[in-house]
Amino acid sequence: MQLAKTNYTDFIKDFENTLKHLFQEQGITNSLNVERGIPPAVMGEIMSKAPLSVSVPEEYGGRGCVVKECLGVLAAASYQSLPLSLIFGINIALFLEPVAKYADETVKKAIFDRFLHNRNMGGLMITEPDYGSDALNMKTSYRQYNGGYNIKGTKHWQGLTGLADYWLIACRKEISEGELSRDIDFFICDVTKEEQQVVVEEYYDNLGLYLIPYGLNKLDMQIPATMKLQPETTGIKMMLDILHRSRMQFPGMGMGFIHRMLDEAIAHCDSRIVGGDRLLAMDQVQFQLSRIQAAYTICSAMCARSSEISGIAYNLASESLEANSMKAVVTDLMQESAQILVQLSGANGYRVSHIGGRGIIDSRPFQIFEGSNEMLYTQIADTVIRLMKKQKQVHLFDFLKGFKLTSEACTHFQAELSFTINEALSQRKLVDLGKILGRVVAVGYVLGLMEKGFRKDLVDNCIVSVKQEVSALVSSYKFDNRVKVVTDFSENSSWLQFV
Known part of the structure; x- marks a missing residue:
């Protein structure tokens, strides 16, 4: 069954209204006072709007992997909830787009159908306890057997640990006992299959992004041959293409978040009276607000640029300068914008329930993960x-x-x-x-x-x-x-x- 494809303006407006209703009118928050994760009923209402359809090719019933649409969904989500936006970012950039570009044609339809109709989710496993940014030396390995591959290893700090239905797993081929290939391969793991179970040995007590589970994952599984991604040249270049495309989508997550910081800061400073005058009239406050507004402008421009150059039709393996610039600069701007909002908000900004206070904690890891x-x-x-x-x-x-x-x-x-x-x-x-x-x-x-x-x-x-x-x-x-x-x-x- 194919989802009806509505005009994108109507699609994104409906999605924004749904999130506003849930997060602002019904009061769903990212507070540390609630249990980890988004309540299933709330997540069900969000997913009923098919936000991940933007990263499914048209021939499989989706909206077509248009970067502008993907970034729009991320921005709409991050205006209300940065963790929610990251959930979508993980699914879009680190699973669905790589599958659309590199997966065997025989497995795509079943995967995309489950995302469109069963509200499945997927993530990426690269990081290991002893090899964080040093991904080329990862120790998770695979060996071939009749009809597939046996994968063994340990991964950690994967967003959606214990929650994702699918994983992309990065590993190296075992050449001989104790010796691994220099190249890297990726496999699609379907955790609903008994022989592809991921064992969660520990859930981490992550300080921010409270709605997303992270943890330590033990792997010992059998993956069918058809679930291996097919690189255009080498696996390392495929990994760089995936990571660079993901970094070029950070502005989407940053866009709504910075926009919210700016709206909240201006509204507060316009209504707050200090010494008989509005906070907005103070010169130092104008300077601080101008910093958030500059971040808003830069992030807008990054979204426009990413929309032009980061589609799955392009190979981004060699585009490190732009990918790294987008990711590093926009995440610095996200953290600074949240810090400024909290400073302007006074004591109220230090509440767990305040969008700025949560924003500081939730945006901080963006400066750390994915490089x-x-x-x-x-x-x-x-x-x-x-x-x-x-x-x-x-x-x-x-x-x-x-x-x-x-x-x-x-x-x-x-x-x-x-x-x-x-x-x-x-x-x-x-x-x-x-x-x-x-x-x-x-x-x-x-x-x-x-x-x-x-x-x-x-x-x-x-x-x-x-x-x-x-x-x-x-x-x-x-x-x-x-x-x-x-x-x-x-x-x-x-x-x-x-x-």
Whole structure:
């Protein structure tokens, strides 16, 4: 049975109204005072709107894997609940899109049917207890047997642990006893099958994202041969394509969240009277609000850019610069926006039930999972430095002026970016440089969106805001700080003995 495909504007409006009714009118919250997970009846009402149909190909009854529609669903969800949006993000970017692109044609229909009609969910297993970001050294392995594969290993910190009906499992082929292939393969696991059970050994007490279960998963299963994903070239490049596409969908989750932080902050400051005047009239408050509004503008531009370049028709394995810039910058902006809202809200912002207080806790792990931001900023800087060396260029502004992704944006930062990079940089300097480059790339997206008709006053304010931030980052980059931690600091360091 194929779902009736309504106009997207009507589809997303109906979805938004359903979420508003549940989260604002009925008072469903992300509070720590409720049990983990969304009540089944509430989740049933949400899923009755078929939000995951946006990531199912049209030939299988879905809306067609249109990036704009996927990001719209993520934004609508994150305006009301960031954890809910992440649930959809996991399903869309880390399961359904990889299946649509890489799965054997013989298994797709049954999988998509269950998502469309039985409200199934799926996730991705890469991370292992001893190998977090070091995915290439994972120890989960598989060996071939008649008609399929036997997979053994341990995975952890998978969102939807114990809840997902399907998993994509990353592992390495066992070549000989104790020796694993350098490449990585992915298999679709259907936990409703007895021989494909995932044993949850422990549920983690995650601090934020309380609605999503995380835990430690033990694997010892038999997977049919047809459930192996088919890479275009190598498994590692397939993994990069999947992860980069996922990182390019972070702006969707960030969009609704930042929009909500901005709406809440403006409404509070407009109604709050301090010293006989509205909070909104204070200069420092205007500065803080302008930071959230700049984040709103940047995230909007990232969504537009992602909609153009991150569809499953494209291979994103080599697009680390844009993928890493989007993920790292937008998650920094999400955390900052929540922090500002809480600061402006005073004591009320510190309530568990406050959208800003929850926002701080729920958005914080976004800066860590799928590659910590420090690691991604380092990779951004490394990528640009390699390109500069290839062109025998040492002057940063001159390089960026000739680089398509930054050629227009960098002109707004000429004074700040006019310096040379002619020596090996420490990791802390690479992080600073990566932060600078990520924000210049983001301004390029903003300028591109303005050309399509986006409000110029928001763009102008955003550029001033980012320019101040880049100026501070350049100052940090140029400052000579080689301080190392003193590990045996206890001796002669207690103030009590000196007074």
